[in-house]
Amino acid sequence: MSDIRVRRGPLRRTALAAGALLLAAGAALASDSHPARASAPAPEPGWTTVFLDDFDGPAGTGVDTADWQYTTGTSYPGGPARFGTGEIETMTSSTANVSLDGAGHLRITPQRDGAGNWTSGRVETRRSDFQPPAGGTLRVEARIQMPDVTGPAAKGYWPAFWMLGAPYRGNWWNWPGIGELDILENVQGINQVWATMHCGTSPGGPCNETSGIGGSRVCAPVSCQAGFHTYAVEWDRGTSPQEMRFLLDGAVFHTVRETQVPASTWAEATGHGYFLILNVAMGGGFPDAFGGGPDAGTVPGHPMVVDYVTVLQRGGTTTPPPTTPTTPPPGGTRDAYAAVQAETYDGQSGLATEATGDTGGGRNIAAVANGDWALYRGVDFGGTPATQFLGRVASGAAGGVSGLVEVRIDSRTSAPVGSFSVAGTGGWQSWRTVPANISAVTGVHDVYLTFASGQPADFVNLNWFTFGH
Structure with missing residues (x-):
């Protein structure tokens, strides 16, 4: 040669x-x-x-x-x-x-x-x-x-x-x-x-x-x-x-x-x-x-x-948390430390769902833009404070378009206990897990995920989220 x-x-x-x-x-x-x-x-x-x-x-x-x-x-x-x-x-x-x-x-x-x-x-x-x-x-x-x-x-x-x-x-x-x-x-x-x-x-x-x-x-x-x-x-x-x-x-x-x-x-x-x-x-x-x-x-x-x-x-092997949908146990609570599938919300505004290409299959929420939100009722954090939030996200947003994934407790208008920023990950099905620190949370709460951006364009897809100590 x-x-x-x-x-x-x-x-x-x-x-x-x-x-x-x-x-x-x-x-x-x-x-x-x-x-x-x-x-x-x-x-x-x-x-x-x-x-x-x-x-x-x-x-x-x-x-x-x-x-x-x-x-x-x-x-x-x-x-x-x-x-x-x-x-x-x-x-x-x-x-x-x-x-x-x-x-x-x-x-x-x-x-x-x-x-x-x-x-x-x-x-x-x-x-x-x-x-x-x-x-x-x-x-x-x-x-x-x-x-x-x-x-x-x-x-x-x-x-x-x-x-x-x-x-x-x-x-x-x-x-x-x-x-x-x-x-x-x-x-x-x-x-x-x-x-x-x-x-x-x-x-x-x-x-x-x-x-x-x-x-x-x-x-x-x-x-x-x-x-x-x-x-x-x-x-x-x-x-x-x-x-x-x-x-x-x-x-x-x-x-x-x-x-x-x-x-x-x-x-x-x-x-x-x-x-x-x-x-x-x-x-x-x-x-x-x-x-x-x-x-x-x-x-x-x-x-x-x-x-x-x-x-x-x-x-x-796949890395935890698992991507199979979680089922709320009797009493309506969800385990904060298992993967909460994003499409299993109890209420939402502005969101769509689609089949996901992420490991494990299922669906993800899509078309997420500024002002959209999702509600997950009865999330049980237990007696040991949760101090970390992880979200499985993907973004095909154009350069210069980014936004925040925010966690709020019990009210959509309460101050966020934590958030992380997302910009383009290389595609709407190009998935990565992003961690963020949050203020300590214990007990059972309704969790709101809210989405904020300085641009009107869609900026993120979300497959699942979970919390950690």
Whole structure:
């Protein structure tokens, strides 16, 4: 492998020498190159499904915007031009670029107009909290057929299935420190998949940026372009050292271990959740390393076809308090020292509830803004004073938007006994537990949670809260 470094910003790519194109060409991999399935396979024993999209829906419709969001234009707002990679297309939400085909597939299709301008598609999961449980493993997998175009007609094509660290959202300039996991990348219609972890600093740094720590494998016996294959990463927190394992058709072909980089670099890249991305770029740094493009000979209209995307987890432990709903015991009291599920309020103003992506499932309260409140009757603090309050919160609020979660006893207008502030956590399902000190409380009380902000915008979701000594 030569050390061809590609100049680019957030995103990717291991630039390999042409000789590496033959790496593992003779390897006999078990191919998954059958026609696309109607649905994803059932999880193997020990694995549970965290997220799944089979892309079922009428032909000519877009993605389910409850799960996915479109990224459009030529950059993130305020972020690096051309997504930091030099790609030349404009991303759109048009069904000419992103659509279901009615047979259980998502198609992301680059198009070129009469003036030579390219458009394509890029979709990202709304959730940005995908990470393994403590001591467990997360598996992110998709079954994909790369654009079925090769040779000069494929010049400039750059399909990808990848993940970015949640702190990138709303910042756009903290790459590569926040981490990037490229599960599938391909250029120029070459029969090869590249997988890369990006981290550290750029250029250079402990992760060899902008190339990253990468590996590659040929698709066999059917090429990446001619058939479907499964592409996956397993983020394993249950082994020592921790690992990122990249797989093609179930076989590991590239591994990055935490001992390969400084501990602080690994912690910065893995101490948070990630969101998933599917896109087909045209041109940019990675294609430039293999001949450039696109040009007049490039043929538009060849889609990356996605059969399913699934996220699974295995093993690990969850940290208390538990996320199962608490049931008030006889007499209507709640245990202050068990998790009180936020959606089990006895009264509220301004709140909504939604299914939560937090560990344990259930629901959370959402759309929380200035002046909203929730009432929880009969909370029993016992005879030993409670001096701490903990809330499980998430926020996708824009920069500059923040607020307070306040605890009041017996009256919504009484002075707060404690509070903590919340700003953006990286997404409305990017959860963290925030502690606060409170004035000592004993006995049985009605607890009001009130929410205060200097802006009218929603600023927090709340899954559960509890108290401590």
